[in-house]
Amino acid sequence: xxxxxxxxxxxxxxxxxxxxxxxxxxxxxxxxxxxxxxxxxxxxxxxxxxxxxxxxxxxxxxxxxxxxxxxxxxxxxxxxxxxxxxxxxxxxxxxxxxxxxxxxxxxxxxxxxxxxxxxxxxxxxxxxxxxxxxxxxxxxxxxxxxxxxxxxxxxxxxxxxxxxxxxxxxxxxxxxxxxxxxxxxxxxxxxxxxxxxxxxxxxxxxxxxxxxxxxxxxxxxxxxxxxxxxxxxxxxxxxxxxxxxxxxxxxxxxxxxxxxxxxxxxxxxxxxxxxxxxxxxxxxxxxxxxxxxxxxxxxxxxxxxxxxxxxxxxxxxxxxxxxxxxxxxxxxxxxxxxxxxxxxxxxxxxxxxxxxxxxxxxxxxxxxxxxxxxxxxxxxxxxxxxxxxxxxxxxxxxxxxxxxxxxxxxxxxxxxxxxxxxxxxxx
Amino acid sequence: xxxxxxxxxxxxxxxxxxxxxxxxxxxxxxxxxxxxxxxxxxxxxxxxxxxxxxxxxxxxxxxxxxxxxxxxxxxxxxxxxxxxxxxxxxxxxxxxxxxxxxxxxxxxxxxxxxxxxxxxxxxxxxxxxxxxxxxxxxxxxxxxxxxxxxxxxxxxxxxxxxxxxxxxxxxxxxxxxxxxxxxxxxxxxxxxxxxxxxxxxxxxxxxxxxxxxxxxxxxxxxxxxxxxxxxxxxxxxxxxxxxxxxxxxxxxxxxxxxxxxxxxxxxxxxxxxxxxxxxxxxxxxxxxxxxxxxxxxxxxxxxxxxxxxxxxxxxxxxxxxxxxxxxxxxxxxxxxxxxxxxxxxxxxxxxxxxxxxxxxxxxxxxxxxxxxxxxxxxxxxxxxxxxxxxxxxxxxxxxxxxxxxxxxxxxxxxxxxxxxxxxxxxx
Numbered sequence: 001x002x003x004x005x006x007x008x009x010x011x012x013x014x015x016x017x018x019x020x021x022x023x024x025x026x027x028x029x030x031x032x033x034x035x036x037x038x039x040x041x042x043x044x045x046x047x048x049x050x051x052x053x054x055x056x057x058x059x060x061x062x063x064x065x066x067x068x069x070x071x072x073x074x075x076x077x078x079x080x081x082x083x084x085x086x087x088x089x090x091x092x093x094x095x096x097x098x099x100x101x102x103x104x105x106x107x108x109x110x111x112x113x114x115x116x117x118x119x120x121x122x123x124x125x126x127x128x129x130x131x132x133x134x135x136x137x138x139x140x141x142x143x144x145x146x147x148x149x150x151x152x153x154x155x156x157x158x159x160x161x162x163x164x165x166x167x168x169x170x171x172x173x174x175x176x177x178x179x180x181x182x183x184x185x186x187x188x189x190x191x192x193x194x195x196x197x198x199x200x201x202x203x204x205x206x207x208x209x210x211x212x213x214x215x216x217x218x219x220x221x222x223x224x225x226x227x228x229x230x231x232x233x234x235x236x237x238x239x240x241x242x243x244x245x246x247x248x249x250x251x252x253x254x255x256x257x258x259x260x261x262x263x264x265x266x267x268x269x270x271x272x273x274x275x276x277x278x279x280x281x282x283x284x285x286x287x288x289x290x291x292x293x294x295x296x297x298x299x300x301x302x303x304x305x306x307x308x309x310x311x312x313x314x315x316x317x318x319x320x321x322x323x324x325x326x327x328x329x330x331x332x333x334x335x336x337x338x339x340x341x342x343x344x345x346x347x348x349x350x351x352x353x354x355x356x357x358x359x360x361x362x363x364x365x366x367x368x369x370x371x372x373x374x375x376x377x378x379x380x381x382x383x384x385x386x387x388x389x390x391x392x393x394x395x396x397x398x399x400x401x402x403x404x405x406x407x408x409x410x411x412x413x414x415x416x417x418x419x420x421x422x423x424x425x426x427x
Numbered sequence: 428x429x430x431x432x433x434x435x436x437x438x439x440x441x442x443x444x445x446x447x448x449x450x451x452x453x454x455x456x457x458x459x460x461x462x463x464x465x466x467x468x469x470x471x472x473x474x475x476x477x478x479x480x481x482x483x484x485x486x487x488x489x490x491x492x493x494x495x496x497x498x499x500x501x502x503x504x505x506x507x508x509x510x511x512x513x514x515x516x517x518x519x520x521x522x523x524x525x526x527x528x529x530x531x532x533x534x535x536x537x538x539x540x541x542x543x544x545x546x547x548x549x550x551x552x553x554x555x556x557x558x559x560x561x562x563x564x565x566x567x568x569x570x571x572x573x574x575x576x577x578x579x580x581x582x583x584x585x586x587x588x589x590x591x592x593x594x595x596x597x598x599x600x601x602x603x604x605x606x607x608x609x610x611x612x613x614x615x616x617x618x619x620x621x622x623x624x625x626x627x628x629x630x631x632x633x634x635x636x637x638x639x640x641x642x643x644x645x646x647x648x649x650x651x652x653x654x655x656x657x658x659x660x661x662x663x664x665x666x667x668x669x670x671x672x673x674x675x676x677x678x679x680x681x682x683x684x685x686x687x688x689x690x691x692x693x694x695x696x697x698x699x700x701x702x703x704x705x706x707x708x709x710x711x712x713x714x715x716x717x718x719x720x721x722x723x724x725x726x727x728x729x730x731x732x733x734x735x736x737x738x739x740x741x742x743x744x745x746x747x748x749x750x751x752x753x754x755x756x757x758x759x760x761x762x763x764x765x766x767x768x769x770x771x772x773x774x775x776x777x778x779x780x781x782x783x784x785x786x787x788x789x790x791x792x793x794x795x796x797x798x799x800x801x802x803x804x805x806x807x808x809x810x811x812x813x814x815x816x817x818x819x820x821x822x823x824x825x826x827x828x829x830x831x832x833x834x835x836x837x838x839x840x841x842x843x844x845x846x847x848x849x850x851x852x853x854x
Contacts (some may be wrong), residue, residue, distance in 0.1 A: 110602070132559075133600050138684055159682050165616050166626045170597040170691070171559050171683040174776045175649055184650035186773035189592050189721065198591045200721050222602055222693070223611035223853070246773065255586050257565055257596040258685020263774040264597070266649070294616065294627050345627070346613035346673065347853075348691040349601045426650070426774075 004096040005281050006228075007409050012101045012108075013117070015046035020405055020414020022046070026095055027237070027415075028077055029271035031123040039075035039126055044272045044416075045099055048117045055116055064090045076130045077215075077273070081236050082352035084218045088236065092277055125271035127178050128239075129215055129353035133175040134267065135343060136211075136243055136357045139334040141287070143362035146374045151251075158173035163291060166334035166342045168359075171243070172264035176355060178271045179240075179418045185266040185396060185425040202425030203246035205379075206394040210311050210370030210402055211241035212329050213357035214336050215273055216350045223347040228299050231337035232276060234350065238305070240270040240402045240418035241357045247373055247393070269355070269424050270402075270418040278413050282306045282406040287333050296341055303335025307415070309361065309404045311370070316397035318387040324375060327361050327368040329404070385411065396424040431523040432708050434836050439535075440544070442473035447832055447841020449473070453522055454664070454699035454842075455504055458550040466553055468501035471699045471843075472526055475544045482543055487525065493517045495680055503557045504642075504700070508663050510777035511645045511820045512704075515663065517844060519704055552698035554605050555666075556780035561600040561694065562770060563670055564593050564782045565640075566761040569713070570789035573801045578678075584748040590718060593761035593769045595786075598670070599691035603782060605698045606667075606845045612852040613692040615676035629852030630673035632806075633821040637738050637797030637829055638668035639756050640784035641763050642700055655726050655768035659703060661777065665732070667697040667829045667845035668784045674800055674820070696782070697829075697845040705840050709733045709833040714760050723768055730762025734842070736788065736831045738797070743824035745814040751802060754788050754795040755829070755849055823851040 003009075004024070011023040021027065021044045032039040040053035052072040061067045066087035071080050080091070098106050106112040138144055141158070148157030161167065177183075180281075185206055191317055192199040217236040221224050226234055243263060250262030286304035307329040312321035334342075339356060360370040369375045374395050376383050382390035394400065399421040404413035431451070432434075446453065448471045459466040467480035472773055479499040488494045491515035498507050507518070511665040525533050533539040565571055568585070571594075575584030588594065604610075611631055618625040647653050653661055670690060677689030713731035734756040739748035739816040761769075764782060787797040796802045799820050803810050809817035821827065826848040832841035 161618070161625075161679055161682065164618075165680060167680070167684055168687050170599055170687065172597055172775060173600070174646075174781070175779050184774050188651070188773050189769075191588070191591075197718070198588075198721065200723055219601075222604070223850075225614070249773070252588055253594070254594060254683070254685075255588065256681070256685070257594055258681075258683070260595050260597065261769065261773045261775065264770070265773040267743070282821070291624070294625065296627055342616075342688065343691070346615050346676070346688045346692040347611050348599060348688065351601050423650075 002277065002280060005278070007411060010101040011045055011099045012103065013046045013048055018412065019046050020412055020416050021100055023056050023096060024408070024411060025274060025278050025413045026092060026279070027274045029128045029272045030076055030126045032126060033118065034122050034124055041072045042076055043095055044120065047120050049120050049123055051116050051118065061094060066090045076353070077128050078353045080129050081129060081215060081217045085233055088199060088275060089277060092275065102224055110199045125178055127176065128271060128273050131173045131176050131353055131355045132351045134171040134176055134355045135168055136171045136359055137168040137334065138359040139166050139332045139339065139360045139361055140370070141333040142331065142364060143360040143374065145236065145368060146362060146369065150378045164293065166339045168343065169258045171267065175264055176269060179268055181268060181420060183244055183266045183420045184423045186246055186376060187425055188246050188261055189252060190248040191252045191418040198252060203249055204393065205247035205390055206422060207245045207247050207372045208311065208394065208400045209243040209245055210309060210325060210327060211243055211357045211359040211360060212307065213239050213241040213269060213355050214406070215239065216352055216354040220294065220344055220349055222349040225344045225347060226340055228297060228337050228341035232339040234340060235276055237273040237275040238279065239273055240404050240415045242268040242400060242402055242418050242420060243357060244268070257334050261395045268418050268420045270415050272416050274413060274415055279305050279406065281408065284330055285334055288331065296345055297338045299335055299337050303337050304330045304332060306330050307404045307406055309402065312403070313391070313400040314399040315385055315387060315389060315395065317389060318385065321399065321401055322386050324383060325367065325369055327363045327370055329361060331361060331363045332358055394422050396413045396422050398422045429704065429707065430621040431519050432705065437528040438472060438526045439527060439530065440473045440475055443841065446473055447839055447843050449838045450523060450526055451835070451838060452701060452840045454701045454705070456555045456699045457503055457553045459553060460545065461549050461551055462764055465578060465848060468499045468504055468507065470522055471547065474547050476547050476550055477543065478543050488521060490852050491517045491521055492642050503780070504555050505557050508556060508642060508644045512660055515702060516704060518542060519702065523780060530620055552605055554603065555698060557702050557778055558600045558603050558782045561598040561603055561782045562595055563598045563786060564595040564761065564766050565786040566759045566766065567786055567788045567797070568760040569758065570787040570797060570801065573789060573796065577805045591720065593766045593809045595770065596685045598694065603693055603694045603696060606695055608695060608847060609850045610671055610693045610847045611660065611850045612765045614852055615673050615688055616679060617633045617675040618679045625679060630676055631820065632674035633849060634672045634674050634799045635738065635821065635827045636670040636672055636787040637736060637752060638670055638784045638787060639665055639734065639831070640668040640782050641665050642694060643777045643779055643781040646773055646778040650774040652771045653767055654772060655724060655764050658764035658767040661767060662703055664700040664702040665706065666700055667831050667842045669827060669829055669845050669847060670784060671695070695845050695847045696844050699843050701840060701842055706732050706833065709840065711757050711760055713757060718759065723772055726762055726764050730764050731757045732760060733757050734831045734833055738827065739828040739830070740818070741826045742812055742814060742816060742822065744816060745812065748826065748828055749813050751810060752794065752796055754797055756788060756791045758788060758790045759785055821849050823849050825849045
């Protein structure tokens with residue numbers, strides 16, 4: 001086992017037992033101190049954030065041959081992402097050692113804590129990278145089937161291509177926002193079944209989508225596909241994703257070129273990127289694939305991750321959020337390696353910082369569905385909320401919170417949360 | 428009339444009568460000297476390129492209050508694009524004056540020519556901007572109808588939404604390349620009608636798409652739509668676009684989320700961005716819109732541009748390219764202002780440097796169709812080439828060249844060309 005994943009490791013930083021961020025995790029992000037100052041990369045540990053720019057400036061990465069000076073100087077992780085796994089491992093080993101209990105260079109050094117560690121509550125977590133392109137897959141068979149049944153009937157639920165390739169569409173990178181950013185209810189063009197002509201109205205069917213996404217590390221040259229066996233070397237880590245959707249807008253606009261304005265107004269991601277290295281102990285098999293995919297999509301070894309997922313909703317009237325969906329990323333039919341191999345099979349180039357999301361993750365049972373569209377079955381089975389009231393789609397003031405974690409033996413590798421509150425539409 | 432558009436203006440630079448780049452044009456781009464040195468912004472005039480970084484460094488923009496120092500220091504136009512029209516006009520007036528015949532500061536100054544002007548043949552024209560997001564519309568009614576007839580029959584040719592909103596999809600920004608970049612024939616997943624299962628093969632239906640695109644200037648805040656009346660202020664200028672497509676891949680993959688790998692392997696653009704200011708004398712009305720669009724899409728004044736377009740094909744066997752399509756951007760049903768207003772109606776933010784393309788432009792007659800799919804009517808009416816041979820789709824070694832220009836009185840405002848040669852698929 002990679003010693004940085006040792007369940008016995010302890011940090012000199014106090015990490016509460018249920019924390020998502022023990023020393024085995026060490027997720028990367030970008031933050032800005034609330035007191036002011038430039039944005040910079042950091043690593044989350046417990047309730048603290050380690051300032052990577054300051055650490056680099058004080059020589060903390062000296063001896064790391066694969067980390068050129070200035071790797072953490074920019075207000076994004078793109079330079080670090082582009083370096084690839086050997087450099088990522090070097091950084092991870094360095095940080096794991098530095099944060100370990102009893103480590104003489106830092107644990108007992110008051111000025112280390114003073115200069116380099118900040119309370120997470122005192123910083124604003126931003127987007128971890130400049131996202132060049134954002135792609136959204138459609139890799140949950142249960143989700144695709146549910147949506148297919150609702151819109152095309154049981155007999156044509158799954159399109160014939162679905163089991164042969166990871167269906168996807170290009171999304172909008174400019175409107176990817178970090179957790180906590182409010183989401184304005186969009187106005188859009190819809191056409192109700194009983195209307196003669198379309199209308200421009202605030203969407204009446206605002207929905208969330210429970211997804212996970214991955215950030216690209218080193219890219220490929222235009223014209224050269226990434227083989228499935230090498231795909232994971234191009235993946236830095238994973239985040240939680242909420243791909244907000246306006247279902248009524250989507251229904252009217254999506255033929256024949258797919259969703260456009262119904263998806264381009266906001267996509268929320270969790271700000272701390274959990275590395276594939278930290279997730280390694282939680283790799284597991286995805287669902288069996290039948291028919292067997294074409295050779296360029298055949299992956300040796302386990303391609304999924306056992307990440308428990310939860311969606312919580314809190315209306316204005318409620319005191320606390322309530323879980324409305326419990327799922328797991330292992331339900332995804334297509335793995336991230338298969339997604340990336342397919343994405344690039346035509347020679348499409350990917351670049352450090354690109355974001356690729358899974359599509360809505362729905363599990364096999366009703367309580368594991370990843371959207372209100374499915375949970376309330378297109379408005380026909382409203383969800384009852386504990387504070388009273390029901391939901392078919394999101395209402396103004398609703399907060400949606402996605403959380404995710406791997407359950408280790410005595411510790412969790414967590415993603416924190418991916419949260420957004422719905423603001424009323426503009427007049 | 429804006430004096431920079433005066434047809435009587437002459438430059439001290441020799442500009443041949445048929446040139447696309449007289450002093451009335453002054454299109455912006457980014458170039459790298461073939462002899463070496465960093466990429467930098469420039470302006471094209473006749474067969475020369477004016478080095479904007481060098482001009483700025485030598486004080487050429489002194490007195491231009493709206494152009495902060497360093498506007499042209501980066502290897503892209505993004506900073507300039509973000510400044511907006513008042514700054515663009517200031518730069519245009521300065522450049523027009525500087526390049527005018529008889530202008531004492533430059534015309535007779537040998538060292539000005541020496542230091543600031545280079546032969547276009549001695550530079551490599553690159554992408555004009557860092558393109559954050561790329562969107563492709565579907566705004567030619569004739570094209571949408573032709574494709575609809577081929578794939579769904581005459582009765583359902585145009586989807587009901589098409590006349591109510593500018594249909595579009597998000598494209599892939601990473602694979603946008605400048606004119607001259609070879610295009611590798613992609614391998615992709617297809618499923619022939621008579622095949623039991625899909626295959627991975629080099630595409631058998633590689634096609635071009637004749638399009639025009641625009642580059643975004645100042646962006647909007649997330650959550651705040653751009654009103655149609657203000658949309659043109661967010662548009663810097665136009666380029667020619669070839670959105671290469673693998674039709675067989677597209678047909679198999681596109682349902683239900685739209686084209687993905689069939690379009691993500693290459694999009695070629697012309698490198699010199701022709702500004703809306705230079706195109707102002709060539710504004711014209713687009714086709715009448717019936718039904719009348721919703722108020723957020725109603726544009727006062729002329730929204731189209733009279734740009735003559737030509738697609739030329741040259742096979743390996745041919746000595747010279749031959750025109751296979753002649754069209755005009757005025758045939759587009761939806762205007763750029765309508766496209767941008769619709770794109771942002773949900774609050775989607777756009778950013779300086781974003782690229783938005785029109786979708787394939789097909790005109791009313793057979794010779795004005797903008798793709799081989801339509802010109803050879805899905806392979807049923809092969810095109811005869813002058814050197815012998817026929818085409819239904821592109822073959823290895825074929826060069827596709829799109830050209831476009833506005834025909835003024837005694838001069839042309841041109842776009843140069845958008846060219847690419849098909850390389851054989853990798854093994």
